[in-house]
């Protein structure tokens with residue numbers, strides 16, 4: 141990694157109901173993220189956290205099943221701007237969440253720099269719901285849908301017209317909790333999904349190498365959206381929507397190692413770290429291990 145990293149925190153919590161995910165960025169800084177990256181001789185600048193509109197209340201509009209839509213839109217506009225500022229400087233964006241709605245802003249900002257962007261979505265959930273299909277109304281479960289141009293026009297047209305990413309340029313890894321409406325979108329739009337079944341059957345090595353080869357051939361940049369609930373909750377309990385049966389610490393770390401070796405990624409975000417649900421900041425520490433591996437840290 142010879143490019144400078146531009147780091148920004150996006151302490152967004154309003155697209156899901158659990159208090160504490162706004163502490164995610166600082167929990168990763170506290171777990172030593174910045175020093176460990178510097179130890180790898182990586183140049184970086186930490187721009188701190190973006191401002192997020194939040195007054196502690198949860199706004200529900202009974203007419204549409206999208207909680208806090210205005211606030212989530214505003215927060216994501218700031219994220220898009222901040223990602224664009226980082227790209228303008230020629231730096232590699234690393235965004236620390238925050239709930240997974242922040243991907244809407246991140247990807248919308250990146251979109252200006254890539255005509256044919258790829259996305260690796262490492263997550264227990266595909267986050268392909270819309271207001272019509274969501275069981276919860278929580279926008280963090282709708283961010284990938286919005287990025288491929290499906291959902292509320294405020295979200296899909298954020299910072300430019302939809303779609304920001306072509307559905308066939310998306311690879312989801314680790315999925316094991318998929319809602320009915322999401323299954324439909326996956327089939328209709330031809331989105332590549334490696335579920336836990338595929339990982340069990342073929343192994344993480346093959347799955348990641350296939351994803352890398354597929355995206356290398358067809359995209360001009362690849363964003364990794366790493367939801368910590370993608371990892372098995374035995375390792376990452378500090379997250380709002382844990383799902384049993386995920387890839388282990390070892391498998392995930394190995395996946396990050398392969399991604400590092402491929403030099404494929406052009407931006408990264410880590411989301412859904414919630415210290416209030418955690419056990420002694422363990423989840424943030426594991427998130428930091430994954431990030432440092434991604435940027436070249438090795439055992440030997």
Ligand SMILES: NC(=[NH2+])NCCC[C@H](N)C(=O)O
Nearest residue numbers: 240265269276278280281381
């Ligand atoms: N980014 C996340 N953790 N998303 C969880 C989504 C859970 C569920 N599918 C929903 O739409 O409510």
Ligand SMILES: [Mn+2]
Nearest residue numbers: 240263267367
């Ligand atoms: Mn997610």
Ligand SMILES: [Mn+2]
Nearest residue numbers: 264265367369
């Ligand atoms: Mn998830």
